[in-house]
Amino acid sequence: MGIPGANDRHSRRGDHGRGDRRDLEVRAVVRLAESLLAEIRSAARPVVLIDGGSGSGKTTLAPLIAERLGAQLVHLDDFYPGWDGLEGGSRHVHDFVLSSEPRWQRWDWVADRPAEWHVLDQSRPLVIEGSGSLSRANRAIATFGIWVELDAATRKHRALARDGDAYALHWDRWAAQEAAFAAREHPRELADYVVFDD
Numbered sequence: 001m002g003i004p005g006a007n008d009r010h011s012r013r014g015d016h017g018r019g020d021r022r023d024l025e026v027r028a029v030v031r032l033a034e035s036l037l038a039e040i041r042s043a044a045r046p047v048v049l050i051d052g053g054s055g056s057g058k059t060t061l062a063p064l065i066a067e068r069l070g071a072q073l074v075h076l077d078d079f080y081p082g083w084d085g086l087e088g089g090s091r092h093v094h095d096f097v098l099s100s101e102p103r104w105q106r107w108d109w110v111a112d113r114p115a116e117w118h119v120l121d122q123s124r125p126l127v128i129e130g131s132g133s134l135s136r137a138n139r140a141i142a143t144f145g146i147w148v149e150l151d152a153a154t155r156k157h158r159a160l161a162r163d164g165d166a167y168a169l170h171w172d173r174w175a176a177q178e179a180a181f182a183a184r185e186h187p188r189e190l191a192d193y194v195v196f197d198d
Helices: 026-040 058-069 086-097 136-141 152-163 171-185
Strands: 008-012 047-052 072-075 103-108 113-119 126-129 144-149 193-197
Touching: 026 058, 026 144, 026 193, 047 058, 047 136, 058 072, 058 126, 058 144, 086 103, 086 126, 086 136, 086 171, 152 171
Parallel strands: 047 126, 047 144, 072 126, 144 193
Antiparallel strands: 008 193, 103 113
């Protein structure tokens, strides 16, 4: 999300119609977030998982939803345990972020080790964003799941434009973990909403 001239659509799970197409300007993303929020707000304490491949637009959508929910926002990028850590990040969501005492431990990417803990308010809504967030175990606890769909070539172009050479060295390694996770957990099928950015 966020490249001029791209298009988006969204559907409730099971609805695969094309929907309305529009330029992905900030206003369009805000409208998308608002349309998703109508149902999400109905939960007593919404807990929303936003998943999708790297570069798909999760990080653009997540803060818009979090802001409008008055929710805490957690990014898996902050606690993946290194470049081979997608599975570890997914488990961290289940074991800590979605626990009865919600919290997460930052990963120090420079020192390559765990760092400080961050405590979350269990009474406030929560938006959790990142590849690997929408596992079967996590979805069983959360109230809503969103999958952001975009083709691999466009995702790679966006991600490398955003993060540069540091990510280019690890793209294939990370993409393989995303593919393995998707094959095992089927996150797109677990989602209540699928957001298309094509």
